[in-house]
Amino acid sequence: MELRQLSVAGAWEVALDPRRDERGSFTEWYSVGDFAGVLGAPLPLAMAGVSVSRKGVIRGVHYVDTPPGQARYVTCVAGEVLDFVVDVREGSPTFGGWDSVRLGADHARAVYLSEGLGHAFTALTDRATVLYLCSAPYAAQRERTVHPLDGELALPWPVSADVASLSERDRSAPGLAEAGRRGLLPSFTAVRGLVRDR
Template sequence: MKIRPLSIEGAWEITPQQHGDPRGLFMEWYRFDRLAAAVGHPLRLAQGNLSVSARGVVRGIHFADVPPGQAKYVTCVRGTVVDVIVDIRIGSPTFGQWEAVRLDDVDRRAVYLGEGLGHGFCALTDDATLSYLCSTTYNPAGEHAVHPLDPELAIEWPVETPLLSARDDAAPSLAQAREAGLLPSYETCRSFVEGLRPGGMPYSEGI
């Protein structure tokens, strides 16, 4: 398993080692200890989600209030998606920037995004199925969204006409969300994540 940090602080890409033979394959798609060593603290598993999307569907950009936020470990178990992490933390050096990672059922990569980051994806195949491990349970009052087609973000979605939910289509722009006080601050997020680290746990830039 290879874990490497992405360009946005608090996000990692995980590439598992697959072992195959004529019978099929086996892999470790999640390792508590390896992720904790890279991230600097354990991922508290509070909820598991599964989403199935048709080709062309775009979901996001979703985020949660910090504290407690919601860290996510996301992998695609069927089909292909382009997964997008957006830095919505006010004061962050990469505020407003995004990074995309292709997740599919061939390379079987995963992404981990820490508390305070925005998340979305675009389904490139029908029945694209994502599995999420989440650090907190769903809290409707603390869940928010930024419009995935916001020109300020300028996310390069790989479809001509993205299919959005009514909620996502009505979501505010990044500027509107900031004006409304919905966005988390970089310092608050960093302080919260630091508080999750056990005493003496080393921090690694990747494994």
């Protein structure tokens, strides 16, 4: 397992190392020791989830009120997705910036997103299966979203992305600037304090 810092501070691409033989493969996709060694602390695991999406589905840009925030560790175990990390933390040096990683069974990668970062992806294949490990449980009242087609973010969705597939919540979400005006975005300073105290 090898971690590489993405262009958005607090986000990492994780190169996995599948062990293959004539029977198939085994992949260790999370290791407490590797995370603690690079990030200074393990991911406090509070929830695991799975989503299955048809080709073209867009999910995100989702984040959680901070505090308490929610760090996420994500991989795709069947099919393929284009995964985005979006900096929605007001005051961050990379505010409004994003990075992307292609995840899938043939790519042996995962993405770690610190608290306060936004997450989105689109399924590039039918039945793309994404697994999540999260540092805090789901709480609907703390969940936030920025519109994934916001022109200010200008995420480069592939041609196969299906705008009609957006959930009602994502379709009605504000853009990044509007979310800021409404006071819905996390503070970079608050997130740094939260991560430092972990």
